[in-house]
Amino acid sequence: DLVFSFGSSATLAAQIVNGSPADVFVSASKSTMGTVTSAGVISTSSQFAKNYAAIMFYKDSKFDENITSLLSLLDTSNPGIKVGLCVETAPCGSLADLVLKNAGEAYGNQSLNRVEIADTESPSVEDLVSKIELGELDAGIVYESDCHFSATSKKSSGCVEIPDMHNGKALNLANEYYVGAINSKANSREFSQFIASSAFQSILQSKHGFSAP
Incomplete structure (x- = not known):
């Protein structure tokens, strides 16, 4: 077994x-x-x-229709939005940080970072996914595989793909x-x-x- x-x-x-x-x-x-x-x-x-990063969101969130890109995770775009990331030491957290660093350069917005975006940090991607599924968070950066599985099996969440490039600069990893x-x-x-x-x-x-x- x-x-x-x-x-x-x-x-x-x-x-x-x-x-x-x-x-x-x-x-x-x-x-x-x-x-x-x-x-x-x-x-x-x-x-x-390989497992790319994706934005996962709670379907019953009041922000669900407004979450279209990484910029949507900022309070300046959606005031009051609750966003989660994995802790920096977890692979899902280090990946999110690298993607946000790329996003800051690609979108020309240095507010795209952990300090500005994360309202809470989860010890693992499983914990983060669960919080979004339960509506404790509006959105978070997770793996494409976890977002895909949750969206097709639990039905309470949705996914927004992060493009590989933006404005000719690398974005997703x-x-x-x-x-x-x-x-x-x-x-x-x-x-x-x-x-x-x-x-x-x-x-x-x-x-x-x-x-x-």
Whole structure:
């Protein structure tokens, strides 16, 4: 039987390095996989997907029709809007910061930053998604995959895509997903190889909003 443990990649990496039992580690960033490989817990890892940032919004929010771009998350655009981001140490938070930095340059608006936008910070993308689904927040920056899943299954949220470019400048970015077997067990290696396989990548891309590595 498969037993999953979900959480921020940074938190899971720290737990694994400190001896928490696990057979396979899936990371939402190259740096957190590097934490585990540098500690000698994993010898090799494989990238199997990319996940771009997206704006997720609560459909019953009074701002829902006004949320069309990253500029919509500013109080100057929608006074009183409640926006959440993942904490900076979580991959979803570091991705949001990089996208907002690009947005500040692309839109020529330096108010597009964590301090100006975030009313609250979540320890993980799962926590942030839940708060938006419940209407505790009007919007937030999450992964495309989480936004896609929530919009199609829970029906209480919607997604706004962030374009790759704006005014000829880079805007959206993606986190890279890696998988690695923690031990030499045959089952661990086989499961890790399946996650990295083209068949599994096809499922992620066609049904769950991920992009090719």
